[in-house]
Amino acid sequence: MTTYLAATGTALPNDPIGNDTMAEHFGTSAAWIEAFIGTRQRYLAVELATGRVTHTLADLGAQAGGQALARAGLEPHDVDFVVLSTATPDHLMPATVNLVAEALGIHEVPTYQLQSGCAGAVAALQVAAAIVESTGRTGLVIGADSCSKHLVARDFAALSAPELVNYVIFGDGAGAVVITPDEVRPCMVLRLVVNDFVGLGCPPGQVVNWFNVAGAGTGEQAVHEDYKAIERRVPPMAKDVLRLLLEGTGWSMADLAYLLPPQLSGRMTASIVKALGVDAAEEVSCVADTGNNANALPFVQLDLLAQRIRPGQRALGIAIESSKWIRTGFAVEGV
Amino acid sequence: MTTYLAATGTALPNDPIGNDTMAEHFGTSAAWIEAFIGTRQRYLAVELATGRVTHTLADLGAQAGGQALARAGLEPHDVDFVVLSTATPDHLMPATVNLVAEALGIHEVPTYQLQSGCAGAVAALQVAAAIVESTGRTGLVIGADSCSKHLVARDFAALSAPELVNYVIFGDGAGAVVITPDEVRPCMVLRLVVNDFVGLGCPPGQVVNWFNVAGAGTGEQAVHEDYKAIERRVPPMAKDVLRLLLEGTGWSMADLAYLLPPQLSGRMTASIVKALGVDAAEEVSCVADTGNNANALPFVQLDLLAQRIRPGQRALGIAIESSKWIRTGFAVEGV
Numbered sequence: 001m002t003t004y005l006a007a008t009g010t011a012l013p014n015d016p017i018g019n020d021t022m023a024e025h026f027g028t029s030a031a032w033i034e035a036f037i038g039t040r041q042r043y044l045a046v047e048l049a050t051g052r053v054t055h056t057l058a059d060l061g062a063q064a065g066g067q068a069l070a071r072a073g074l075e076p077h078d079v080d081f082v083v084l085s086t087a088t089p090d091h092l093m094p095a096t097v098n099l100v101a102e103a104l105g106i107h108e109v110p111t112y113q114l115q116s117g118c119a120g121a122v123a124a125l126q127v128a129a130a131i132v133e134s135t136g137r138t139g140l141v142i143g144a145d146s147c148s149k150h151l152v153a154r155d156f157a158a159l160s161a162p163e164l165v166n167y168v169i170f171g172d173g174a175g176a177v178v179i180t181p182d183e184v185r186p187c188m189v190l191r192l193v194v195n196d197f198v199g200l201g202c203p204p205g206q207v208v209n210w211f212n213v214a215g216a217g218t219g220e221q222a223v224h225e226d227y228k229a230i231e232r233r234v235p236p237m238a239k240d241v242l243r244l245l246l247e248g249t250g251w252s253m254a255d256l257a258y259l260l261p262p263q264l265s266g267r268m269t270a271s272i273v274k275a276l277g278v279d280a281a282e283e284v285s286c287v288a289d290t291g292n293n294a295n296a297l298p299f300v301q302l303d304l305l306a307q308r309i310r311p312g313q314r315a316l317g318i319a320i321e322s323s324k325w326i327r328t329g330f331a332v333e334g335v
Numbered sequence: 336m337t338t339y340l341a342a343t344g345t346a347l348p349n350d351p352i353g354n355d356t357m358a359e360h361f362g363t364s365a366a367w368i369e370a371f372i373g374t375r376q377r378y379l380a381v382e383l384a385t386g387r388v389t390h391t392l393a394d395l396g397a398q399a400g401g402q403a404l405a406r407a408g409l410e411p412h413d414v415d416f417v418v419l420s421t422a423t424p425d426h427l428m429p430a431t432v433n434l435v436a437e438a439l440g441i442h443e444v445p446t447y448q449l450q451s452g453c454a455g456a457v458a459a460l461q462v463a464a465a466i467v468e469s470t471g472r473t474g475l476v477i478g479a480d481s482c483s484k485h486l487v488a489r490d491f492a493a494l495s496a497p498e499l500v501n502y503v504i505f506g507d508g509a510g511a512v513v514i515t516p517d518e519v520r521p522c523m524v525l526r527l528v529v530n531d532f533v534g535l536g537c538p539p540g541q542v543v544n545w546f547n548v549a550g551a552g553t554g555e556q557a558v559h560e561d562y563k564a565i566e567r568r569v570p571p572m573a574k575d576v577l578r579l580l581l582e583g584t585g586w587s588m589a590d591l592a593y594l595l596p597p598q599l600s601g602r603m604t605a606s607i608v609k610a611l612g613v614d615a616a617e618e619v620s621c622v623a624d625t626g627n628n629a630n631a632l633p634f635v636q637l638d639l640l641a642q643r644i645r646p647g648q649r650a651l652g653i654a655i656e657s658s659k660w661i662r663t664g665f666a667v668e669g670v
Contacts, residue, residue, distance in 0.1 A: 082532075093422050093543040094659035095450050098532050102659070110530040111661075112458055115430050115448040123447055127462055133469035152549040195445040197417075197433050208428040210545035213557040214487045222548040324429035324437070326446075 003132045004186035005332065006074075006178040008303040009067030011144075012290060013055040013172055016041040017048060022168050025049075026156045033168050036161075038266030042171030042291025044148045051152070057090045060174035061144040062103035064299070068140065068176040069104070073185060076105040080137035083112045083128045085120030085295045087208060088146045100142065117206065118143075118263070119195065119321030121175075121298040122328035126193040128179045136181050143295035144174035150208070150222050166223050169265050171291020175299020187306050188315075188332040192248045194241055199325030205229045206323045230264070230322045235275040238262055241318045241329040242276055249331045251314055256281040258309065260301040260317035263287035276318075284308070284315070302332075309334035338467045339521035340667065341409075341513040343638040344402030346479075347625060348390040348507055351376040352383060357503050360384075361491045368503050371496075373601030377506030377626025381483045392425045395509035396479040397438035399634070403511040404439070404475065408520060411440040415472035418447045418463045420455030420630045422543060423481045435477065452541065453478075453598070454530070454656030456510075456633040457663035461528040463514045471516050478630035479509035485543070485557050501558050504600050506626020510634020522641050523650075523667040527583045529576055534660030540564045541658045565599070565657045570610040573597055576653045576664040577611055584666045586649055591616040593644065595636040595652035598622035611653075619643070619650070637667075644669035 018041045019030035025048055033039070045055040061084055069079070084097035095113040112127065114120045121143035128141045147170035156164070179190070207224040238261065246252065259281040261273050266288035273283055286300045293300070298319050305315055311334050318329040353376045354365035360383055368374070380390040396419055404414070419432035430448040447462065449455045456478035463476045482505035491499070514525070542559040573596065581587065594616040596608050601623035608618055621635045628635070633654050640650055648669040655662055 087428050089450055089545075091542055092450070092545050093452050093541055093656075094534075094539050098534060098659035098661070101532050102535055105535070106532075107535040108531045108533055110458065110461065111532045112462060113450040115424055115427070115450045117428050123445065126445065127447060127465070130462070130465040130469040134465040150547050152547050196443045197436050197441075197446045198443055199429075199433060200437055200440070200442040204429050206428055207426055209548075210424075210427050211548065212485050212487050213544075213546065213555075220548075321428075324433035326433070 001133050001136065001181050003129045003190045004180050005188045005190055006180050006186050007068050007072035008299065008306045009064040009071065009176040010300050010303045011060045011063035011174040012043040013045040013060060014043060016043055026164060026167050028164060037165065037169050038270060038288060039169065039291055040266065040288050043173055045146050045172040046148045057086060057088060057096050057144050057146045058099035058103060060146065060172065061096060061100040061142045064174035064176040065100055065140050065142050066104055068178050072178040074178060078138060079106050079109060079140050081110045081131055081139040082106060083124045083139060084142040084144060085114040085116055085124040086144050087117050087294055088149055089113065117321040117323050118294045118297050118319045119326040119328040121295045122193060122319050122330055123195050125330060126195050129190055129193060132179055132181050138178065138180040138182060140176060141179055142174060142176040143299045145294035145296055146172045147294060148172050162227055165227065166225065169292050171293040173290060173293035173296040173300065175296045175303055177299055177302055186335050188309060189335055191331040191333055192245060193330045194244045194248065195328045197326050202325055204324050205233065233325065234262060234264065234320045234322060235272050237320050237327045238272050238276060238318050241327045242316065245316050245329050245331050253278055254280055255314050256316060257313040258282050258284050258305055258315035260284045260305060260315060262318050262320045263297040264292060311335055336468050336471060336516050338464045338525045339515050340523045340525055341515050341521050342403050342407035343634065343641045344399040344406065344511040345635050345638045346395045346398035346509040347378040348380040348395060349378060351378055361499060361502050363499060372500065372504050373605060373623060374504065374626055375623050378508055379483045380481050380507040392421060392423060392431050392479050392481045393434035393438060395481065395507065396431060396435040396477045399509035399511040400435055400439055400475050400477050403513050407513040409513060413473060414441050414444060414475050416445045416466055416474040417441060418459045418474060419477040419479060420449040420451050420459040421479050422452050422629055423484055452656040452658045453629045453632050453654050454661040454663040456630045457528060457654050457665055458530050460665060461530050464525055464528060467514055467516050473513065473515040473517060475511060476514055477509060477511040478634045480629035480631055481507045482629065483507050497562055500562065501560065504627050506628040508625060508628035508631040508635065510631045510638055512634055512637055521670050523644060524670055526666040526668055527580060528665045529579045529583065530663045532661050537660055539659050540568065568660065569597060569599065569655045569657060570607050572655050572662045573607050573611060573653050576662045577651065580651050580664050580666050588613055589615055590649050591651060592648040593617050593619050593640055593650035595619045595640060595650060597653050597655045598632040599627060646670055
């Protein structure tokens, strides 16, 4: 059975926040953010000044999912299953995917929520493709993250540079795609998904903790990153995925019209693209303008790709998760 | 393709804790726990007196998963994918499933972690079955929960009865099953899975919050339950699942050798079994002796079933999640 991606959707909350505003809020310089992160702006689901939450994760997921359904010409009752991936659910229970289903009026179907970093978006595509292949049904796949939940007020002046990076690198948002065996109005064919846990014996590159009601009482930090390990390991992992996708599809580098590279930050993405050396393909990136909104990223890239890809054109997407080191990617072809 | 369940495993941490010990610790009476909960004992991954964590969720998942693999005669490299479901991951990132994979020496395969209450165990079986059907591969499916993360020290004397219920109803644990298309040493055939979100327009019956580093500063409670709604809605939802499973398999009530009913508490399970009226089938329950360990429960029941079921015997399992109302179940047959 052929698995199609029928339509995409994106949700980015509020107005974009530029580096000048971030620099002022966090007591650093816009030039430092530009140089070390390479991200020009991001979208946040909170008011930066007050911390007031303006959008829940369910709000973002429903907005992106609703857009994808509308563009696919589908009604809620046409959706046979929903898969949502996120690292930052609204609650532990109920799963946010069910609040999204409620907001969209989707009912009496299976819903699944994958807990993951940005590789989760590709894992969600893979799970959805397995369901399409085994049942012949149509699903809505959503990636969403609200990283600003962790941006709690602190003494920013006391933060070290690696800690401050966490406050300026991330963004909030959601993306969605309709996946279906139905040949009516498809946009792309999903040819292959690669998804491997490859972190055996390696310390995590990223740890994000949640707390019970006793919260910060433990003195533990919420977010830890080993940016040195990330800078060292992500480019070769991305190259491995590129190789696996080319081997799996039988495509050559010269066949590629588009490349959707990993979206860690504007600067990291630029360096990975250089390392990959897929010079003939047009890059489809968003992170410098959206911030790193994790599970949303590959779907936002797919949304940009959907506006450009023509029948027969081939594209590869790559997403790397540094938490416990997961390499993922997908191959699509315009129809 | 036929999907087999090849072997099961269970992990229950530390010695069981009886109602006398719980009553003493929480300042209530063992008779009250017995009467209102109907659960005799539970296993906790913490030392009750000190709150010291003795087992992470990854520890429990790896123990149950390792037992299932050993019983199936499989090595880590025989595992083509891992699915873990939980409501209480060790971290938001990395996903606990990857720490389980590491502990078991499983590498370079896809891993998936579903965020869900006890319906997640059945959703995990369903996702795994779709992967088996679409790829012909062998997977390890794990359900695990560490509810004691939320049992933080408070002034127990000030708690109302519904709040106190949360402290005595839950337990910690993990269960696992090997799922495979391989006919070597199978234990059961998986005939059908039912899994539907049915909560459109209904307030959640259970909400469990997580907190960022600012934690309890918000004054929000971690765990909320609407026990009245749960008591009212779960029995008819369980009857719906029974009907859907019988319709889907073409089996009649008289065909059933075993029934694995929902495991909310000893008392609730007894009342649901009565409402279901499957009198000819032998009940396979664990909650009165394990506590409600959520995603572990259906796998612990499958583990008990695996020790009894004979070739040709038929069994149905039912799990209801009250968070945002999810009805799930599965049909298996001994081989």
